[in-house]
Amino acid sequence: xxxxxxxxxxxxxxxxxxxxxxxxxxxxxxxxxxxxxxxxxxxxxxxxxxxxxxxxxxxxxxxxxxxxxxxxxxxxxxxxxxxxxxxxxxxxxxxxxxxxxxxxxxxxxxxxxxxxxxxxxxxxxxxxxxxxxxxxxxxxxxxxxxxxxxxxxxxxxxxxxxxxxxxxxxxxxxxxxxxxxxxxxxxxxxxxxxxxxxxxxxxxxxxxxxxxxxxxxxxxxxxxxxxxxxxxxxxxxxxxxxxxxxxxxxxxxxxxxxxxxxxxxxxx
Numbered sequence: 243x244x245x246x247x248x249x250x251x252x253x254x255x256x257x258x259x260x261x262x263x264x265x266x267x268x269x270x271x272x273x274x275x276x277x278x279x280x281x282x283x284x285x286x287x288x289x290x291x292x293x294x295x296x297x298x299x300x301x302x303x304x305x306x307x308x309x310x311x312x313x314x315x316x317x318x319x320x321x322x323x324x325x326x327x328x329x330x331x332x333x334x335x336x337x338x339x340x341x342x343x344x345x346x347x348x349x350x351x352x353x354x355x356x357x358x359x360x361x362x363x364x365x366x367x368x369x370x371x372x373x374x375x376x377x378x379x380x381x382x383x384x385x386x387x388x389x390x391x392x393x394x395x396x397x398x399x400x401x402x403x404x405x406x407x408x409x410x411x412x413x414x415x416x417x418x419x420x421x422x423x424x425x426x427x428x429x430x431x432x433x434x435x436x437x438x439x440x441x442x443x444x445x446x447x448x449x450x451x452x453x454x455x456x457x458x459x460x461x462x463x464x465x466x467x468x469x470x471x472x473x474x475x476x477x478x479x480x481x482x483x484x485x486x487x488x489x490x491x492x493x494x495x496x497x498x499x500x501x502x503x504x505x506x507x508x509x510x
Contacts, residue, residue, distance in 0.1 A: 333496035334371060349493045411434045
């Protein structure tokens, strides 16, 4: 006999009230998935926080009743499916708050996680207020491998523009084969609207910004930066002159938000 089958029969069909409480400040994400699983378990839900709910230590984000086996099952499942998204949403919100409108914060790292959790983490990033795309306009993104396969930034950008001239072309530059400032300028001359300096080196960003200003093409393009950006380094990215910062691991690898599921008592 399984342990729970032995332990819980004396409780019969009595309903156990329980809550999920935040132990730290954060942003709640995962509301839709939590509701879906609560329905599947047949819980009687009396309160469920909405997506994006601001949490303080001690904040209740969920309250329900269920039988003892159901409560234990909820404890096993619920904290995991909302803890990670809430941690990601909180990290995204912290970056956006620190940026204070001085730079657009995006996180495209959701594309690198397992398909099973991709939608949840993408939603969490948006819940935290960060962008999930480099621009809200229709665009084509040419990463380093597209550039390499198509023979450089000029042919890559030109080919993409011929597909749809109305779309913004965003292209990664890494200074492969020629100085990064020259590569960036060549991409702009070919029709790119966003230049992504994807080296993680602030000196590369500064070099491109200076070249854009001196070359007279700064107003024609948005400059983005990516590569190991942390909260401590965000101010330097802003000071260097980027319009967009793509934060990867510092958001997507955020720790679980500290949550606790606690039984409150027995009801009929």
